[in-house]
Amino acid sequence: MLTSITSYLHSNETPGAAGNMFWALLYILAIFLGLSIAVIAMNWLERKVLAHMQVRLGPMRVGPHGLLQPIADALKLLIKEDIMPAHADRLVFWMAPLITVLAAFTTFIVVPFGPTHAVTDMNIGILFMLGVSSLGVLGIVTAGWASNSHYPLIGSLRSSAQMVSYEVAMGLAVVSAVLMTSLHGTGVYGTGTTGSGTGTLSMIGIVKAQYDQQIWFAFKFFPLGLIAMFVFSVAMVAETNRAPFDLPEAESELTAGFHTEYSGFRWSLFFLAEYSAMIAVSSIAVTLWFGGWLRPFPNALTGATWDLLFSLFPGFSFLGLGALALLSAMRMPRHRMFKIQTIGLAGFGALLALIGLGLLVPPLRDRVQDIYWFVAKVAVFMYLYIWYRGTFPRYRFDQLMMVGWKILLPTALAALIATAVVGVF
Amino acid sequence: MQPVATTFFFYFLSALALLGAVFVITRRNAVHSALALIVTLLALAGIYLMLYAPFVAGVQIILYAGGIMVLFLFVIMLVNLERAEKEKQFNQQWLIALVAAGGLGLLFVRVFTESKTVSGLLQKPLAQLAESTNTQQVGIALYGNYMLAFEIASLLLLVAIVGAVVMAKKRI
Amino acid sequence: MVPITPIHYLILAAALFALGTIGVLTRRNVVIVLMSIELILNAVNLNLVAFSRLWGLNGQVFAIFVITDAAAEAAVGLGILIAFFRNRETVNMDEVDLLKW
Structure with missing residues (x-):
């Protein structure tokens, strides 16, 4: 038992591929915890960033700068009364949030946080991810139907039509990235020298192909x-x-869309599923087009000096965040009513700085590098999500359908065909 | 990697699939039927994984459970079926149909287990299927041997798209 | 316990096929009849994939073609259903009894 646990540490495989149950379970647990923390952080960050975009302060009361707001919200949701509408379909109403949450979490077993940091590496990785994340819509549709109410039903009808339409364009875009794993490119587009030459659907294989071809797929065959x-x-x-x-939950038209009738814990499951799904699709984008766990310029800037410099990033980002928190603690109003808040913020800053210092220790600093770069790239996408929400007005339904079928689908098809043509000739 | 606990997973997944299938044909409410069908489809995807067909399993999840079933649910909600729930669910020939279909199933089972020819065919040793390159091999077969069939399938899909639009649109 | 052989999968497929046939022959609701047809197609798929365990990959390729077919069939079938529902306000199989309305 103990030998099987320790022997994995020296293998260069994912726990799933090595068949090591203990480490697989540990990875699943770690991903689950990490996701929950990420969702809580995202909740706070979204409210803060949106508020600053609209020249407001956002949550300020619960904890310093509202840092404890998500925890207070979660507590409130947990002890809220759980209402079920009178003529709701009880079983389906109960099942719907579970379906969405399960679909959103299951996708993460193939997300590669590093060359060995994934629960398992499937031969059909990207197909599995797209498929399982598309199961989430079943939960949304059934939730709207089971509520036995008009607004949720309209919300779920919209949701199903929207999902089916956009999945097509999404799939075609993914196919063109998968195609790139097998294409070296010649002529003016000749970028790679050691491309593996065989295509793959495996998430880890796709990132490795980007390493071998020395280019992120976002910049391959520019601008395809x-x-x-x-x-x-x-x-x-x-x-x-x-x-x-967000037409399925457009609050100005449909109250709250498909989850109008949900409250308390069930509603928070939808919330959890939505944010996990956002992280999941962002991970797909990062894996396919932005080099996954690879640090910037892994082929160009090599050598011991560059390796050392890049491995200092994780530690110093935590140190920077800690310094920021300490700085804001010093700028807190000097009043006895703010005493606890100031101490709390300073303590939070000290904790972040401590983590940062810990990540500067050599063995740890090399191990967490892959995870750090992956998470940093995903975080950029998550910020983009907030940015969209702060700036874009909502589409009308016919516009939504037009964008999906008449703009995105032909564009994706054209890009796919052009990729194939450029890659072969 | 070798599949683990094949016997347990086979019986578990087939029980799930059969239960789902029974619910599909007996539920009064069409949405319940659709959900039961999704359970069956996912169980079958698991069985495909056990048969060294991960690509077919992936296609099953993404196309059937994620695509076709969402379409079904959409249509069920579009045509409001509240009246249909209260009506008679089975037609008059249900007894004959039950006997005929049951007989058909029993015939299949008997042919599989008793027939000398079929059991001779099934006594073949298992083919060596490489799971790690399954997708690549299916792709090579699709674009090699079955090129023409693949093109015809794309034509079929085009016809289906046009047909569905013509059927569902009020005015063209 | 008996080790799982392709026969087991074939028997499961036969059972699914029979259940699908019962659904097609007895139900009145068109949506459920279409779903039963999906059940039948899945039984066929299971057969093909089980045979591919013996004879190599061709069965899996056929299964993919069958899934393509199923998608086309569902799209057209549901299109017909919507057109029919718009004209007759019903989704019952045995009320489809007029050639032209």
């Missing part, structure tokens, strides 16, 4: 990779029902 990436990043916003494509 960028076009496919653009199509995907529009379609992924629509797939996760976020602004400007």
Whole structure:
């Protein structure tokens, strides 16, 4: 037992591929915890960033700068009364949030946080991810139907039509990235020298292909990779029902859309599923087009000095965040009513700085590098989500359908065909 | 990697699939039927994984459970079926149909288990299927041997798209 | 316990096929009849994939073609259903008894 646990540490495989149950379970637990923390952080960040975009302060009361607001919200949701509408379909009403949450979490077993940091590496990785994340819509549709109410039903009808439409463009964009794994490119587009020459659907294989070809697929066959990436990043916003494509839960038209009748814990499950799905599709985008766990310029800037410099990034970002928190603690009003808040913020800053110092220790600093770069790239996408919500007005339904079928789908098809033509000739 | 606990997973998944299938044909409410069908489809995807067909399993999840079933649910909600729920669910020939279909199933089982020819065919040793390159091999077969069939399938899909639009649109 | 052989999968497929046939022959609701047809197609798929365990990949390729077919069939079938519902306000199979309305 103990030998099987320790022997994994020296293998260069994912726990799933090595068949090591203990480490697989540990990875699943770590991903689950990490996701929950990410969702809580995202909740706070979204409210803060949106507020600053609209020249407000956002949550300020619960904890310093509202840092404890998400925890207070979660507590409130947990102890809220759980209401079920009178003529609701009880079983389906109960099942719907579970379906969405399960679909959103299951996708993460193939997300590669590093060359060995994934629960498992499937031969059909990207197909599995797209498929399982598309199961989430079943939960949304059934939730709207089971509520036995008009607004949720309209919300779920919209949701199903929207998902089916945008999945097509999304799939085609993904195919053009998968195609790139097997294409070296010649002539003016000749960028790679050691491309593996065989295509793959495995998430880890796709990132390795980008390393071998020495280019992120977003910049391969310029501008074809960028076009496919653009199509995907529009379609992924629509797939996760976020602004400007949040018609299924448009609060100005449908109260709260498909989850109008949900309250308390069940509603928070939908919330959790939505944010996990956002992280999941962002991870797909990062893996396919932005080099996954690879640090910037892994082929160009090599050598011991560059390696050392890049490995200092994780530690110093935490140190920077800690310094920021300490700075704001010093700028807190000097009043006895703010004493606890100031101490709390300073303590939070000290904790972040401590983590940062810990990440500067050599063995740890090399191990967490892959994870750090992956998470940093995903975080950029998550910020984009908030940015969209703060700036874009909502689409009308006919506009939504037009964008999906008449703009994104032909663009994705053209990019796919052009990629194939450029890659072969 | 070798599949683990094949016997347990086979019986578990087939029980799930059969239960789902029974619910599909007996539920009064069409949405319940659709959900039961989704359970069956996912169980079958698991069985495909056990048969060294991960690509077919992936296609099953993304196309059937994620695509076709969402379409079904959409249509069920579009045509409001509240009246249909209260009506008679089975037609008059249900007894004959039950006997005929049951007989058909029993015939299949008997042919599989008793027939000398069929059991001779099934006594073949298992083919060596490489799971790690399954997608690549299916792709090579699709674009090699079955090129023409693949093109015809794309034509079929085009016809289906046009047909569906013509059927569902009020005015063209 | 008996080890799982392709026969087991074939018997499961036969059972699914029979259930699908019962659904097609007895139900009145067109949507459920279409779903039963999906069940039948899935039984066929299971057969093909089980045979591919013996004879190599061709069965899996056929299964993919069958899934393509199923998608086309569902799209056209549901299109017909919507057109029919718009004209007759019903989704019952045995009320489809007029050639032209």
